[in-house]
Amino acid sequence: MAIGTLDSVVMPIHREGYRFIAIFGIVTLGLYLLWTPLGWIGLGLTVWCYYFFRDPVRVTPQRAGLMVSPADGVVSAIQPVTPPVELGLGEAPLTRISIFMDVFNCHVNRSPVEAEVARVAYRPGRFVNASLDKASEHNERNGLTLRLPDGRQIGVVQIAGLVARRILCDVVEGQSLRTGERFGMIRFGSRLDVYLPEGVAPLVIEGQKMIAGETVLADLVSDEPAREGLAD
Known part of the structure; x- marks a missing residue:
């Protein structure tokens, strides 16, 4: 072989x-x-x-400003949503990219950017199907607020799913992460939400397959508009 x-x-x-x-x-x-x-x-x-429980090696783009996917899975929704209050990102709606992980995806989560962990906030909750929109509000979750070198912040939220019963987060407040660095995982079927900074457009579309640490989600230093896609 x-x-x-x-x-x-x-x-x-x-x-x-x-x-x-x-x-x-x-x-x-x-x-x-x-x-x-x-x-x-x-x-x-x-x-x-x-x-x-596989944890494969990933090749992460290194250009400054690129945000990569923090999870394997499929983009289930892209929409403006008010971030969870525990993230401290304010009350104005931000673009949220939701990535649904089924039981066949790799569930190791990776940092989407090079940043400092400004906040770690765990919230207990329910265990409804993670593909449903209400999962972001009602399910058990663990949120990270990541502070970029330029002072902007993004939110990354691990959300437990219907059969998931444990969220693992291996980082603490004040810790520095590099783009693509592992920070935790969720056991068995779950979801991960990313809240982009104001004015940053997503470079992925609903239904697109994500590879954690590799797929580019957005470009923090570009004014490229949000992308459109066509299923074929």
Whole structure:
């Protein structure tokens, strides 16, 4: 097998995944002892668990001003919305890009920009389907306010989903992040919202697939208008 092909199959695992993979493996062994077909089902679920917790290497654009996607998934909505009060971004509506992560996406979250973590704010809540608009308001969430070198701020909110039951955030207030740096993850199906600074246009469209740390969301130093797309 070629090296490139092997790297696409065998990937690094987030530390949070080891115990879950071990549990799935032990259950699979028990299922094999009970009935071989059940063991094969367990094996399939164990492989899925391994890939859910994958943490692949990403190549992040380095030009100043570029914002990259903080999550794998699909852009489910782009709309002007008042940011959650705990982010401290004011009451004026800002452009919010919502990225929905299903259970087959990589769930490791990455910083969209080079910035200082100005605020970390956790809010308990419900666990409705993360693809629904009301999830941003009612679901359990963890918000980061990131302060850019020029003083502007953006909001990044991790939102738990229907089957998600734990949001992990590995950063603290005052910490510096580089663009594409890992800052946390959400276990099992979830969503991530990004609030752009005033006057910054999104360079992605609804329905577009995102790659965390690689797909460019916006350009903080460009006056390019918001992009339009055509599904084909």
